[in-house]
Amino acid sequence: MGSAKTNIRNSKTIRKTPPIASTGSIGWIRKNLFSSIPNTILTVISVYFLATIIPVAFDWAFISSQASGENRFSCSSSGACWAWIDQRWGQFLFGFYPESERWRPAVAFILLIPAILPWLIEDFFWQRYLRVFSIAYPVVATILLVGGAGLPEIPTDKFGGFMLNLIVGLSGIVLSLPIGVMLALGRRSKLPLIRYLCIGFIETVRGLPLIALLFVSNILLPIFLPTDVTLDSVVRVIIMVTAFAAAYIAEVIRGGLQAIPSGQYEAAQAMGLTYFNSMRLVILPQALRISIPGIVNTFIGLFKDTTLVIVIGLFDILGIANAMVSNPDWMGLSTETYVFVALFFFVVCFSMSRYSLWLERRLEKKGPHEW
Amino acid sequence: MVSGNIEDKHTFQKKAFIEITNLNKWFQDFHVLKDISLSVKQGEKIVICGPSGSGKSTLIRCINYIEEHQTGEICVDGIELKGDLKNIDSVRREVGMVFQSFNLFPHLTVLENCTLAPIWVRKTSHAEAKEIAMQYLEKVKIPEQAEKYPGQLSGGQQQRVAIARSLCMQPKIMLFDEPTSALDPEMIKEVLDVMVDLADSGMTMLVVTHEMGFASQVADRIIFMDEGRIIEQNTPNVFFENPKSERTRLFLSQILSH
Numbered sequence: 048m049g050s051a052k053t054n055i056r057n058s059k060t061i062r063k064t065p066p067i068a069s070t071g072s073i074g075w076i077r078k079n080l081f082s083s084i085p086n087t088i089l090t091v092i093s094v095y096f097l098a099t100i101i102p103v104a105f106d107w108a109f110i111s112s113q114a115s116g117e118n119r120f121s122c123s124s125s126g127a128c129w130a131w132i133d134q135r136w137g138q139f140l141f142g143f144y145p146e147s148e149r150w151r152p153a154v155a156f157i158l159l160i161p162a163i164l165p166w167l168i169e170d171f172f173w174q175r176y177l178r179v180f181s182i183a184y185p186v187v188a189t190i191l192l193v194g195g196a197g198l199p200e201i202p203t204d205k206f207g208g209f210m211l212n213l214i215v216g217l218s219g220i221v222l223s224l225p226i227g228v229m230l231a232l233g234r235r236s237k238l239p240l241i242r243y244l245c246i247g248f249i250e251t252v253r254g255l256p257l258i259a260l261l262f263v264s265n266i267l268l269p270i271f272l273p274t275d276v277t278l279d280s281v282v283r284v285i286i287m288v289t290a291f292a293a294a295y296i297a298e299v300i301r302g303g304l305q306a307i308p309s310g311q312y313e314a315a316q317a318m319g320l321t322y323f324n325s326m327r328l329v330i331l332p333q334a335l336r337i338s339i340p341g342i343v344n345t346f347i348g349l350f351k352d353t354t355l356v357i358v359i360g361l362f363d364i365l366g367i368a369n370a371m372v373s374n375p376d377w378m379g380l381s382t383e384t385y386v387f388v389a390l391f392f393f394v395v396c397f398s399m400s401r402y403s404l405w406l407e408r409r410l411e412k413k414g415p416h417e418w
Numbered sequence: 419m420v421s422g423n424i425e426d427k428h429t430f431q432k433k434a435f436i437e438i439t440n441l442n443k444w445f446q447d448f449h450v451l452k453d454i455s456l457s458v459k460q461g462e463k464i465v466i467c468g469p470s471g472s473g474k475s476t477l478i479r480c481i482n483y484i485e486e487h488q489t490g491e492i493c494v495d496g497i498e499l500k501g502d503l504k505n506i507d508s509v510r511r512e513v514g515m516v517f518q519s520f521n522l523f524p525h526l527t528v529l530e531n532c533t534l535a536p537i538w539v540r541k542t543s544h545a546e547a548k549e550i551a552m553q554y555l556e557k558v559k560i561p562e563q564a565e566k567y568p569g570q571l572s573g574g575q576q577q578r579v580a581i582a583r584s585l586c587m588q589p590k591i592m593l594f595d596e597p598t599s600a601l602d603p604e605m606i607k608e609v610l611d612v613m614v615d616l617a618d619s620g621m622t623m624l625v626v627t628h629e630m631g632f633a634s635q636v637a638d639r640i641i642f643m644d645e646g647r648i649i650e651q652n653t654p655n656v657f658f659e660n661p662k663s664e665r666t667r668l669f670l671s672q673i674l675s676h
């Protein structure tokens with residue numbers, strides 16, 4: 048008996064420190080890059096590719112590049128020609144928004160940060176007040192962008208550039224989530240009328256390409272409106288993009304709802320919670336948590352789809368890029384232009400992806416989520 | 419219907435708290451509950467047993483309308499359970515339920531699990547709900563786990579939290595559906611101890627269980643069900659020593675042999 052005890056203690060002390068080579072950077076490299084022969088081959092091939100591509104790309108973008116000049120002819124270097132940025136960055140950001148008023152979208156963008164962070168991060172400072180502010184934010188931003196309250200009015204067909212992508216993308220994201228939740232719940236409703244309406248909406252919208260929805264939006268939307276109301280084209284795009292994303296989100300959330308065991312519904316019922324409260328407090332927090340990857344995936348798709356506004360004559364950042372590439376002064380600089388545009392999308396989409404990973408990991412810390 | 423000596427045991431409380439008459443329920447074509455009549459007085463402890471599939475769970479789930487019955491009548495505390503949502507809500511407020519699979523809400527802490535219904539159903543203030551919750555968590559002997567999440571607790575602890583969570587609504591009756599059958603043997607006792615304490619405190623209880631030790635210790639009446647019918651009901655002594663029907667005898671010999 049006694050010897051068995053010491054044995055156990057001995058084996059514990061031996062295991063206290065792991066073998067040296069499995070920790071630190073050498074340990075990491077050995078474990079992740081050279082753990083087996085196929086793994087080693089892949090590592091060598093990848094390193095070879097990176098070693099050939101990175102220096103060339105770096106040289107093109109920075110070392111041999113030129114960042115000033117009047118037009119493409121003033122760029123004489125072998126690398127990238129960034130001279131146009133200096134002239135055109137305003138258009139890339141704001142489209143045809145009058146230059147003297149461009150401070151307005153800029154302020155709206157800066158105010159977006161305190162409006163959005165208290166919803167993304169729990170226990171953000173001044174969270175309560177900032178959340179009140181974020182509820183007022185859409186009104187503030189609309190006044191800043193469109194005008195009113197003393198500010199001169201700017202017609203929305205002057206909106207463009209990355210600002211347009213952000214406006215359509217963010218409105219779509221913020222609106223499509225609650226609508227998607229309602230559609231998902233409606234699709235599981237016991238009331239046949241609600242259920243069939245939701246199924247009809249989801250399947251119709253999902254069954255059509257977004258580009259087609261945008262094309263027909265000026266025929267389709269007036270059906271649901273009084274005859275004397277004409278919809279602004281930016282509003283029309285926001286509605287279509289929202290409807291499109293909401294249909295996808297509804298299906299993602301429906302998947303999450305189905306994963307929740309019936310015992311959770313029953314426990315909520317047995318406590319006497321109303322349908323609304325049991326969804327809000329018990330079911331949806333869990334269903335949304337499961338659905339985070341799918342929801343963010345849809346949002347990323349939505350954000351990239353904002354480039355489709357071009358089909359109804361609006362110039363988002365990609366539209367501006369297209370216009371510039373076909374401008375005689377800057378023709379032939381498509382690589383530079385599209386790389387520049389791609390960076391904008393990449394930064395936004397990659398941030399969303401990282402945020403979702405961070406959120407998932409933080410929720411996991413609250414303990415294993417098992418039923 | 420009930421033999422005389424049971425009534426004597428609770429001379430102070432004779433009001434029927436639950437009154438079930440000629441209850442029938444079907445799942446599609448399957449007749450699960452057949453002409454069930456049962457009345458439970460305040461403070462009574464009733465154990466329901468019977469073979470798997472005999473309709474025990476379905477019966478107690480009808481009492482708080484998690485399952486809907488087709489014919490017959492269920493009255494809880496004078497309120498008839500029908501399609502009327504208001505009645506259902508008021509009944510659910512009086513009836514606590516503990517499930518075999520605990521069904522704690524994994525995204526909420528133990529404390530939040532316990533305060534959820536008092537705050538949103540009873541409209542208790544946060545502070546008061548918390549106070550009540552801590553009181554019941556102490557009763558089930560896990561106040562120190564209040565800030566943990568259910569996934570961090572053992573099965574026995576989770577089931578005790580589930581009991582505390584139901585008690586926080588201060589129900590007049592508690593329903594238990596095989597509360598210990600998902601537990602490892604060493605955890606069964608801690609849960610049964612809590613239930614015995616609860617019984618001693620005078621709570622009206624309807625317990626579906628095969629823990630016959632518990633049944634003989636606390637039950638005023640044991641009900642034996644088979645194929646959707648109540649075959650036999652009696653005091654534990656009579657039930658164990660002198661079962662009336664052959665079916666009960668067979669069931670008891672199976673269940674007591676291991």
Ligand SMILES: Nc1ncnc2c1ncn2[C@@H]1O[C@H](COP(=O)(O)OP(=O)(O)OP(=O)(O)O)[C@@H](O)[C@H]1O
Pocket residue numbers: 445448450468469470471472473474475476477
């Ligand atoms: N939702 C349902 N739909 C159809 N049939 C069901 C449903 N729920 C239960 N049943 C059936 O009704 C019968 C009674 O089920 P119930 O769960 O009440 O039995 P039980 O006595 O609790 O059994 P156990 O001891 O296994 O828990 C079973 O035959 C079961 O298959």
Ligand SMILES: [Mg+2]
Pocket residue numbers: 474475476595596
């Ligand atoms: Mg059962």
